[in-house]
Amino acid sequence: MPAPNLDALNFLLARRSRPAKTLLAPAPDRATLEKLLTAAARTPDHGKLEPWRFIVIEKGAMARLADVAQDRGTALGLDAEQIIKGRTQFDQGHLAVAVIEVQKPSPKIPPLEQTYSAGAVCLALLNAALAAGWGANWLSGWPSHDRDFMTQALGLDAHERVAGFIHIATESSAPPDRPRPDLTAITTWLDT
Known part of the structure; x- marks a missing residue:
């Protein structure tokens, strides 16, 4: 039997993102x-x-990104609620890390596997922040999918895109747990 790291396993079994709006x-x-x-x-x-x-987005840059989100939402013709939601994560943010997927040409590694790796980086950063005692949340939303926002706010090139914004700050309150998937409904066992 392998030697378990029970602290790490218990952390993963109990991990819970902290809503970005509750981070201080x-x-x-x-x-x-x-x-x-x-x-x-x-x-x-x-x-x-x-x-x-x-790309580390510090407090001083948050207002600029919020303004770009506001301008882009207006240019896209989004309704007021969508625009507010798009800018709020930056208005309220203290620190975020934009994880940027950088597609690289490879004869062996297909683009989809590169996308999976970028998503895994988001989760790894989220879990590292939580394990270190910080509050953290992985957000996306329409700004992370809008090419002009990516270019204007973050200076991304055409072969780059936002995998997620990981907001990290001090947890103001522990959120209640939420319902988790029913393993029997999502697991298939192949034994032959």
Whole structure:
């Protein structure tokens, strides 16, 4: 039998994202955040392509991103509620890491596997932040899918896109647990 890491397993069995709107200052400092980014960068990465990178959005940049979201939402003709939702994560944010998927040409690693790796980085960063005692939440929303927002707010190139915004700050309250999937409904066992 393998030697279990019960602390890590118990953490994963009980992990719960913290709603971004409940996160308060302070946020991690750069040295602390670098440790979390180092943990996230240990994500499985077929072919060692590193098909992702990080953009750290500090408090001073949040207002600019909120304004870009407002302008883009208006240009897209979104309704007021959608525009507010798109800008709110930046208006209320203290620190976020944009995980950027960077598609790289590879004869061996298909683009979809690169997308999976970028998603895994998001979860790894989220879990690293939670394990370190911070409140954290993985958000996306329409700004993360709007090419002009990606270009204007984050300076992304055509082969890059947002995999997620991981908001990290101080937890103001522990949210109640929510219903979890019924394993019997989503698991198939193949024994032959």
